[in-house]
Amino acid sequence: MASFTGASSSALISPRQCLAPTKISGLKLVSFSNSRSNLPLSFRRLQVSCAAKPETVEKVCDIVRKQLALKDDISVSGESKFAALGADSLDTVEIVMGLEEAFGITVEEESAQTIATVQDAADLIEKLCEKSA
Amino acid sequence: MFSTSNLFSPIKLPSQMETHLWYSLPNEIKTESLLSQYVDLLSPLEKDHIFSISSHELQKSALIARALVRTTISRYQIGSQVSPRSLEFKKNAHGKPEVIWQNSDDWHPPPPRLHFNLSHTSSLIACGVTVDSPIGVDVEEKQRTMKNNILSFAKRYFSCEEVELLSAISDPEVQRQEFIKLWTLKEAYVKALGRGFSGAPFNTFTIRFSSMNPDSEDSGIMIVPLENPSDLTTNWQFAQLELGGSHYAAICRESNGGASMKVIVRKTIPLVEEQIISEIN
Numbered sequence: 001m002a003s004f005t006g007a008s009s010s011a012l013i014s015p016r017q018c019l020a021p022t023k024i025s026g027l028k029l030v031s032f033s034n035s036r037s038n039l040p041l042s043f044r045r046l047q048v049s050c051a052a053k054p055e056t057v058e059k060v061c062d063i064v065r066k067q068l069a070l071k072d073d074i075s076v077s078g079e080s081k082f083a084a085l086g087a088d089s090l091d092t093v094e095i096v097m098g099l100e101e102a103f104g105i106t107v108e109e110e111s112a113q114t115i116a117t118v119q120d121a122a123d124l125i126e127k128l129c130e131k132s133a
Numbered sequence: 134m135f136s137t138s139n140l141f142s143p144i145k146l147p148s149q150m151e152t153h154l155w156y157s158l159p160n161e162i163k164t165e166s167l168l169s170q171y172v173d174l175l176s177p178l179e180k181d182h183i184f185s186i187s188s189h190e191l192q193k194s195a196l197i198a199r200a201l202v203r204t205t206i207s208r209y210q211i212g213s214q215v216s217p218r219s220l221e222f223k224k225n226a227h228g229k230p231e232v233i234w235q236n237s238d239d240w241h242p243p244p245p246r247l248h249f250n251l252s253h254t255s256s257l258i259a260c261g262v263t264v265d266s267p268i269g270v271d272v273e274e275k276q277r278t279m280k281n282n283i284l285s286f287a288k289r290y291f292s293c294e295e296v297e298l299l300s301a302i303s304d305p306e307v308q309r310q311e312f313i314k315l316w317t318l319k320e321a322y323v324k325a326l327g328r329g330f331s332g333a334p335f336n337t338f339t340i341r342f343s344s345m346n347p348d349s350e351d352s353g354i355m356i357v358p359l360e361n362p363s364d365l366t367t368n369w370q371f372a373q374l375e376l377g378g379s380h381y382a383a384i385c386r387e388s389n390g391g392a393s394m395k396v397i398v399r400k401t402i403p404l405v406e407e408q409i410i411s412e413i414n
Contacts, residue, residue: 067280074188084182086191088254089320090273090313097281097289109331 051078052122060122063098067091078119099125105132143210146245146264147397152384154270154398155205155407156259156376159194162402168193170404171200174217190255197403198258202251204403205260206232211244217403227329250324257380266387269324271317272380275310283312291315292339292359310381315340317383318371322356325369325385338365372396376410 061076068085070076076085082092096112099105099121105128115121147153162168172180179199186192203217212234221233230251234244248263252272261270279286287296295315302308318340323333339357354373358365372384372394384396401407 071188074191084186084191084195086188086194086255088252088273089271090277090316093290094280094286097286100289109334113329113331 052119052126056126057118057122059102060099060118060125063102064095064118067095067098076118078117078122080118081116082118083116095121103129105129144208146209146211146247147262149265150389150392150395151263152268152372152386152394152396153262154259154374154376154382154384154396155201155262155401156257156272156382156398157197157201157401157403158257158377159197160256162193162197167402167405168196171196174203175199176221194253194255194258198251198253200403201258201260201401202230202249205262205401206247206249208407209247209262211247212240225327227327227332229324229327229329252324252382254380257376259376259382261384261386263386267325267327269321269326269385270382271320271324272376272382273313273317274380275313275375276379277313279309279312283308287312290335291319292336294339294341294357314373314381314383317381318354318373318385321371321383321385322369325387326366333365337361370394374398 057078061080064070064076064080064082064085064087068087068091070085074085082095087095092115093112096107096115100107103125105125107124107128111124115124172183175183175196183192183196183199186195200217202222203220206220207215207217219235221235222230223233224230230249232247232249234240237244246265248266248268250261250268250270252259252261252270254272254274256274257272259270259272261268284296284300287299291299299308299312299315302311319335319338322338322340323330323335326333337358337360339359341355341357343353343355354371356365356367356369358367368388369385370388370393374382374384374396376382376398377400384394386394398410399407400410
């Protein structure tokens with residue numbers, strides 16, 4: 001299932017091959033089917049990951065606001081989709097670069113392509129920060 | 134009120150030699166009645182998406198983009214009675230939208246292999262259309278400034294040869310313009326490939342401008358893959374244009390046996406008017 005993420009077919013953003021996450025008080029349950037897996041479809045892998053800290057989400061929101069020069073009446077939160085905020089392809093890559101500099105990480109293109117929302121970016125940042133810690 | 138199906142006589146599909154580029158300026162589309170006509174063209178899923186956008190400006194822009202795609206494709210009247218509302222779309226494995234023709238197995242002759250690609254800035258929305266060739270389109274505002282330092286950005290994302298080319302430009306304004314144009318070329322190529330950003334990371338290929346013989350038909354822009362040459366195909370051709378005096382646009386499509394790209398540009402207000410701007414050879 002791929003939710004309709006936007007009118008523009010940006011090369012950067014593509015719908016994730018996973019179901020919409022359900023939040024349960026701080027934990028994010030993400031279930032996805034891996035089409036390349038040899039496991040039967042009924043055996044779905046569950047991945048429980050901790051959602052990024054609110055401070056990280058907030059920092060990402062600030063960077064996004066700055067990059068897109070958003071007016072105050074436009075709200076940005078974890079659920080905000082970059083495409084829906086008016087980010088074009090160049091904006092999105094500038095945002096990723098801004099995140100790299102702010103957090104001292106490197107985001108590979110494969111990972112960058114999976115980022116559709118602010119929350120996605122924050123989660124990826126924390127994952128990358130953990131790795132380098 | 135006017136009927137959408139007979140507004141204009143059908144437009145001929147682009148020939149194999151042609152690329153059509155349609156564009157709309159959201160600032161020119163203001164009346165609520167027209168915008169609600171656009172809403173009427175959308176699928177339920179598209180409506181959900183549009184209504185989930187909280188900013189009016191962004192919502193309008195996304196709405197016009199969908200209306201542009203639907204009305205543009207239906208202008209070619211492929212199969213009888215095709216209306217903008219009846220078109221169905223799907224996304225390929227990498228998220229690139231495509232048209233689904235209803236009961237295409239029953240068509241005699243089979244439906245044309247129409248390709249389209251949309252590019253979206255806040256002030257201009259463009260849709261490129263070809264037959265039998267994948268197409269990528271990217272537009273950017275000419276006046277657009279970068280939040281990051283241009284050379285830092287280029288070093289991070291572009292190829293060495295491209296960084297050298299940009300570094301050699303001493304005038305910062307010219308450098309900025311050339312950077313934006315280069316970005317649109319690279320983005321148009323990656324969108325034409327249809328594999329998503331990671332399918333062809335920007336630093337794995339160079340856009341090279343060959344020094345041109347003015348009599349040559351070659352547009353002088355070529356792809357030079359830097360790694361895994363078999364993954365990055367090079368039989369593509371490019372066109373660069375300016376739209377409305379305000380935007381740079383790049384189009385990428387498959388090569389045509391050496392002939393340079395013929396582009397027909399139309400400016401449109403979906404459901405209202407269209408105007409051929411230029412034919413570029």
